[in-house]
Amino acid sequence: MYKIVQMDGGVCLSDGFFADGVSAGLKKNNAPDIAFIYSDAECEIASAFTTNKMYAAPIKHFRAKGEFKTNFVLINSKNANAMTGQAGVDDIHEVLEVLCSTCQEVKNPVMSSTGVIGVRLPKQKIQESIILFNLSKKEPKSASRAIMTTDTFAKEIAFKVELSDGRSFNIGAMAKGAGMINPAMATMLCFITTDADVGKSVMQEILDEVTVNTFNAISVDGDTSTNDTVMLLANAKSGTFHKEAFKEALFNVMHFLALEMVRDGEGATKLVTYNVSGAKNDKEAEIVAKALSDSLLVKTALFGEDPNWGRIASTVGASGVEAYEETLSISFDELCVYKKGELLFNEAMEEKAAAIMKLAKFSISCDLGIAEGSFTAYGCDLGYEYVKINADYRT
């Protein structure tokens, strides 16, 4: 038996972890744009990266290191260091060299970047900011603000896991992500720290498993970035581990942050849960759930608060999976609007459905009525703000 308790402290809750955000002048008005996470004990790392073939220089750098332990992650916003070739990787080496010679405690550091693609890293500015690092700071909020790009709020969470024998360990995280978020994991960065005493391979296995129903189940616009990264750092300082409890706590962390990203979807006003059931199998349910959360016509109908269930049916039909008009049922929250070929929709029902669509959070459920496959995905609406943010992004 165990208890999972939400705590303050973000990435610094776990014993031995420190973090802060500083300004290197990449963002305007001296807003923090560089974050670091430091652990006073070496960490095992589990990771998940973008599936984009044009993956960014920090990911190349990470992969080239092979098996390694680290105690330091350096993160910058405003520049993705993507499409920068070998020069981009060289830039990272140069920045990290200055880091290591300035901060003697740092061992085997890695880097992570988010921002504009195709521009060389502002190396000098970042190098000059290293002098501002204070490795004894526990300022998780400052770190989480530094990694924001189009995010409208910083995202962090932490839990303490109390085992029945009195031992405990902690897990905390920060994340950024608001656009380019898609089922295949898109520009989102997430850094998770834990003092649990967990081995690398177990940690990687659990991370992979939890990713499927959290970061890989959300969508803002169906695009996949060059920089997506999840890193899980474990320094073992609690001397404690409990697999089931760890997995549940990690799920809580990643599920919370995934939903925070959707809630902060560029210009989003609604968080919608797509429950797909009755599919031929779980994979087909996942295809439908993601087709719904990605459909522009569904997203704009959500924005217009229009209970246009026909677009939902059409999207199910277009997704390519086995589906039949005669077995499909569609509900908004608990209100069934279409049931196995029966047109239930009338004026009274439209009023009720429209009231649900005005909520900030609701669910759309599709029962395909074929077999037992199911999947839950999360999405948001798409409104004028999304267009504004993305049309003006670089300026």
Next chain:
Amino acid sequence: MYKIVQMDGGVCLSDGFFADGVSAGLKKNNAPDIAFIYSDAECEIASAFTTNKMYAAPIKHFRAKGEFKTNFVLINSKNANAMTGQAGVDDIHEVLEVLCSTCQEVKNPVMSSTGVIGVRLPKQKIQESIILFNLSKKEPKSASRAIMTTDTFAKEIAFKVELSDGRSFNIGAMAKGAGMINPAMATMLCFITTDADVGKSVMQEILDEVTVNTFNAISVDGDTSTNDTVMLLANAKSGTFHKEAFKEALFNVMHFLALEMVRDGEGATKLVTYNVSGAKNDKEAEIVAKALSDSLLVKTALFGEDPNWGRIASTVGASGVEAYEETLSISFDELCVYKKGELLFNEAMEEKAAAIMKLAKFSISCDLGIAEGSFTAYGCDLGYEYVKINADYRT
């Protein structure tokens, strides 16, 4: 040798074809909402329908007929007659029964619908409008206006094909489509008439071939409707056929109308041609071209007239095909902005690229630098108007 000459006359140019649009009161202000195409000689039909599993009642009705000839197509806008089950098919039978008893000339008519999904066909209004049909009318513009939904302009085209021996035949068409247009053919209706003396199987083969690089190469929003239909009606009245000339004329018709649809993409301000070359094979080139024309981030960058080539690179990388940063090149019209790993972009180039992005028509070319695969797709930008149109569609 032959000559293809553009003509007025749309679907009525071909000998023996008649068309008109009337109002059944489905649209406001007595705007035309019912169109018919009538041929005074029986027609062979070739067709292409949506791949959506929730295909609409008119498509079920058409398919249930098996092999048949017809001389009449009835088309309504404002109601898709989709997700209406067997009742939707029964409604069509009832409407066509009234049609046949009112207009004795009509043989084996078919129906086509576009509009809102999940509402029963306003059968009575349509039946009452049949009295307004005058089968000797050649009013192609009125017919093409009647089938519009969110289209901002009617779409028609016609060509006369003159063979070197003095014989000739005609081909003409009308189409609607502005939203839900996607590579897998989405709510677009297109009706093509010809007096060429062409057999059914040859005509179907040519239609399938031409569709790939016309209607299946355009995208507005990546959604696929329940009602997409292309019908090609041939009444053989010219007594003439020339396969090569027919194919070229049909391509001209469908290519023109496909681009008209993109140009009229809901809220679109730009028509962009995506030339993908150097891919592993044509299929991979097609995947990339369609990923680019579907990407929300690319589309919003186009709307913002922002030459954000990094999003193009990222979309290529995310599309799943074989691609390398070191072999990729990207151009806006003739301006190469990224060449095989080399960052060419600077302030002067940005100015030039921005000037191209302000054009109403331009091309984005991606050479993957791997092999010889190529494909050309067509897309548009996505702006506030798209959101407005689709958020408010039903109201």
